[in-house]
Amino acid sequence: LPYHAAAERYDSMKFRKCGNSGLKLPEISLGLWHNFGHNADFTLGRKILRRAFDLGITHFDLANNYGPPYGSAEENFGRIFEKDFKSYRDELLISSKAGWDMWPGPYGNFGSKKYLIASLDQSLKRMGLEYVDIFYHHRPDPETPLEETMGALDQIVRQGKALYVGISQYSAEDTVKAYDILKSMGTPLLIHQPRYSMLDRWVENGLLDAIGEKGVGSIAFSPLEQGMLTDKYLKGIPEDSRAAKDGRYLKAEQISEDKIEMIRKLNDIAKTRDQSLAQMAIAWLLKDPRITSVLVGVSKPEQLDDNVAAIKNTEFGPAEITQIKSIIGA
Numbered sequence: 001l002p003y004h005a006a007a008e009r010y011d012s013m014k015f016r017k018c019g020n021s022g023l024k025l026p027e028i029s030l031g032l033w034h035n036f037g038h039n040a041d042f043t044l045g046r047k048i049l050r051r052a053f054d055l056g057i058t059h060f061d062l063a064n065n066y067g068p069p070y071g072s073a074e075e076n077f078g079r080i081f082e083k084d085f086k087s088y089r090d091e092l093l094i095s096s097k098a099g100w101d102m103w104p105g106p107y108g109n110f111g112s113k114k115y116l117i118a119s120l121d122q123s124l125k126r127m128g129l130e131y132v133d134i135f136y137h138h139r140p141d142p143e144t145p146l147e148e149t150m151g152a153l154d155q156i157v158r159q160g161k162a163l164y165v166g167i168s169q170y171s172a173e174d175t176v177k178a179y180d181i182l183k184s185m186g187t188p189l190l191i192h193q194p195r196y197s198m199l200d201r202w203v204e205n206g207l208l209d210a211i212g213e214k215g216v217g218s219i220a221f222s223p224l225e226q227g228m229l230t231d232k233y234l235k236g237i238p239e240d241s242r243a244a245k246d247g248r249y250l251k252a253e254q255i256s257e258d259k260i261e262m263i264r265k266l267n268d269i270a271k272t273r274d275q276s277l278a279q280m281a282i283a284w285l286l287k288d289p290r291i292t293s294v295l296v297g298v299s300k301p302e303q304l305d306d307n308v309a310a311i312k313n314t315e316f317g318p319a320e321i322t323q324i325k326s327i328i329g330a
């Protein structure tokens with residue numbers, strides 16, 4: 001059946017300005033790292049994307065090597081975009097990235113201009129797009145001068161292949177350098193995409209201060225620790241979970257007794273807030289105004305309903321903050 005987006009799609013989603021830019025991001029964005037490759041169920045992926053947009057999630061995050069195999073998430077996204085979303089292009093923010101291994105040889109990895117320019121051209125072809133809204137350098141490259149990598153991002157914007165650019169996993173120090181270089185070229189650094197969750201708080205050690213000062217936005221990836229910050233692992237490892245099915249990035253042995261104990265305590269607090277643990281974990285990040293959006297993944301449309309409802313309550317009282325910090329060791 002043809003897709004008609006829900007008329008009420010903007011009724012409950014909240015949007016935040018991305019740093020000092022004029023661009024607004026939904027408080028919840030959807031990433032296609034898992035569940036969209038050629039190994040996944042295409043129809044289910046299509047349902048997830050439709051559900052997302054119906055909920056007001058206007059931002060879909062991709063990268064060149066999402067799959068598996070590499071490139072296949074962009075390919076499948078392109079097929080779904082063509083069928084369902086083409087007429088909504090101007091309501092959507094689509095991002096891609098390059099920086100991790102993508103193709104063999106020295107030009108398919110890290111941060112050279114050679115790699116970034118070629119990779120984005122490939123991504124655009126796979127997705128059937130003329131431009132992406134945001135293009136990221138996916139990780140810092142210790143061997144390529146930052147001027148070269150930022151020069152590639154600047155060129156990409158000037159060519160009209162991306163409207164905005166961002167960086168991912170850069171340290172606070174390198175973020176400020178990247179910001180300054182881009183600024184000198186006349187291209188603003190729109191956004192930083194760091195890993196950030198209740199269980200991985202490295203950004204609190206300087207990065208959030210740096211982006212706050214510079215007026216750069218941010219989008220937090222793996223906010224649920226790949227599913228650990230939900231109630232799903234409290235009674236063992238369900239067969240349809242990432243830890244059981246995939247094992248590339250979330251391994252069953254990472255879900256230790258200590259972690260489960262901590263998650264159980266957090267789950268009890270979430271209940272007192274009338275939230276699911278997933279909702280509380282998302283709200284915990286959104287309580288900081290320097291976080292523009294929280295970037296979740298989902299394996300089922302229902303998980304999106306759960307996660308999006310987090311935006312109803314992102315306030316924490318002082319007693320809750322103290323209690324949660326003592327549990328997570330913050």
Ligand code: NDP
Pocket residue numbers: 030031032033034061062138168169193220221222223224225226227228230231232240241242243278295296297298299300302303304306307
């Ligand atoms: P999450 O921490 O949100 O984990 C997502 C997984 O958690 C889902 O696939 C699902 O797994 C489970 N889950 C989600 N919601 C619920 C819920 N309500 N109840 C129960 N289980 C739930 O994020 P990801 O690790 O998937 O990362 C999100 C996005 O961030 C990626 O798609 C990508 O766009 C981006 N990213 C960026 C990186 C970078 O280097 N810049 C690196 C990694 C990710 P299950 O299969 O168990 O149901």
